[in-house]
Amino acid sequence: MTRVPTSAPHIPVLLSEVLDALQPAPAKIIVDGTFGAGGYSRGILAAGASVIAFDRDPTARRFSEGLDPARFRFEPARFSEMDEVVGAAAVDGVALDLGVSSMQIDEPERGFSFMRDGPLDMRMGDAGQTAADLVNTADQKELARIFFVYGEERQSRRIAGAIVRRRAEQPFSRTLELAEFIEKALGGRRGAKVHPATRAFQGLRIAVNEELSELEAGLLAAERALKTDGRLCVVTFHSLEDRIVKTFLAVRAGRTPAGSRHAPPKQAGAEPSFQLLFNGAHAPSAAEVAANPRARSAKLRAAVRTSAPVWRDAA
Structure with a gap:
């Protein structure tokens, strides 16, 4: 298991599980699409990878103080814009920790x-x-x-x-x-x-x-931005988010039968653009929930980008 660094000022939920799924390593470039207080970014940097961090909240930049500028870059933008910033098939991983951040909740x-x-x-x-x-x-x-x-x-x-x-x-x-x-x-x-x-x-x-439309657009952006064998990890906190992520990955992995009322029609002749890393979703341990009650509803889903072309639809 990837070791979780202890120096981060804020530890997001399922950090160890996200790092295990992302497999950050030297020479890899990872997008932290929801920088927040920087917990994921610090874990990724500690493993030797480089990070391009996105956050629509420009005040989040203050949490990047002390991070190595040679391997870290902060982009004050939405994660749905990641492929426009980094380019197509340019990164080895994308991590999204959805919903409002703890720092935003804690600031009246x-x-x-x-x-x-x-x-x-x-x-x-x-x-x-x-x-x-x-x-x-x-x-x-x-x-x-x-x-x-x-x-x-x-x-x-x-x-x-x-x-x-x-x-x-x-x-x-x-x-x-x-x-x-x-x-x-x-x-x-x-x-x-x-x-x-x-x-x-x-x-x-x-x-x-506009969180749900942003999530849908962000998943499409991640599909475009990831290299072959790149990894997508998404942590959700309520059923609306999780349903979108679950459906997107199921469709893109060829797991959803044609005609399902819960998913858009499968693009004719399209090869799966993702392969699920594991079935279902990972949840936080009882110990993590006890230490951080905000983690109780979290779910992690993850998949690996295949060599198939980007789908043309807007699933």
Whole structure:
């Protein structure tokens, strides 16, 4: 097993498993598509490989301090743009650690947490509409769709209706303000372990950052950027992400029968562009979850790029 370095300021989930799947080594070039606080990049660099790190959040660059500029490069861009930056068939591995980063959650001014007061922002980058923009301007039907589809919130219509009625008198601007309002709209916590605003906040965050379409585009970009025998490793944290990754890899590996309602039609005559590294997904150990509760829902899927041409469709 690849040794996990102990000097990283932030250890992402499933780090050892990701490094085992990526197999970083001297002379290899690996894309860390979600740099965050740099945990994966440090592990990859410690194994002797070079890293091209992407993050749409330009403030993430501060975590690259001290990394060897001869083997590390930071790109303030989305991971869906990786092939445009590195070129086609140019890298030996791609790692994606999806969702919001711990540092973003822990900074109230970013507006991701419903447990800490801050501006209702939720943007992973520094451009585009904020969560406040969405909450205060989207129509009731669209808000309900966001909560239901992206947050998997069963009370989506109830929450959306309450928000629309309240914002007519006073727009929402703070995270705790919205979280407490949703809690009251759903009748309080009633001893629930999960905060009533959890799913609604997830839905807003995914919508603001277009996370699912970014993931779909990022998988296509990785297919283009990887060399033959290059490795793709993706860590997901909820079913929406995992379903996209699972379906993409199953289709690209020729594992999905034609006509499946869960996957796009297979491109006629296309050779598999990926081979699965293992069946199913790897989950964190009980010890890792105990040490880091945020790891509890994580899943790792991985595959190896074959010599087949890039598929022409947008699966």
